[in-house]
Amino acid sequence: xxxxxxxxxxxxxxxxxxxxxxxxxxxxxxxxxxxxxxxxxxxxxxxxxxxxxxxxxxxxxxxxxxxxxxxxxxxxxxxxxxxxxxxxxxxxxxxxxxxxxxxxxxxxxxxxxxxxxxxxxxxxxxxxxxxxxxxxxxxxxxxxxxxxxxxxxxxxxxxxxxxxxxxxxxxxxxxxxx
Numbered sequence: 001x002x003x004x005x006x007x008x009x010x011x012x013x014x015x016x017x018x019x020x021x022x023x024x025x026x027x028x029x030x031x032x033x034x035x036x037x038x039x040x041x042x043x044x045x046x047x048x049x050x051x052x053x054x055x056x057x058x059x060x061x062x063x064x065x066x067x068x069x070x071x072x073x074x075x076x077x078x079x080x081x082x083x084x085x086x087x088x089x090x091x092x093x094x095x096x097x098x099x100x101x102x103x104x105x106x107x108x109x110x111x112x113x114x115x116x117x118x119x120x121x122x123x124x125x126x127x128x129x130x131x132x133x134x135x136x137x138x139x140x141x142x143x144x145x146x147x148x149x150x151x152x153x154x155x156x157x158x159x160x161x162x163x164x165x166x167x168x169x170x171x172x173x174x175x176x177x178x
Contacts, residue, residue: 006112006114
């Protein structure tokens, strides 16, 4: 059976490695939850540029394919076995989410796009980017909020929850999973 796209890499990663990555996400959220707005913004920019497993897999496959084409050109057709193997690995990765390099990539700490997004949205929730949607009940409410689109949202009259509280961090992480 083909696993869901969003779960195929974590399902093919040992539980211990998944737990280490989850712990790292929690630690990052806790560390940056009480950070200054400038440091929080810097961390969010870092997350935007973090390479995920898919990007690393594609880049590595591309490099090996290019190298093998050059090797076959200069050293003989026997090197064409390498692009065939890479093609099979990419097909396997696309279908079931596993390649021979996946265990190493995950142990090196590379995360899935969903894991990176989990940290990003937990930090955004702590920063106060999201309003409870149950407060937006009428078309007029939605229209009023749309005026602030692209400006980071409407001003928040009262401070958000205490970001140094572990319960707040856990709640922000839970909200990103649902």
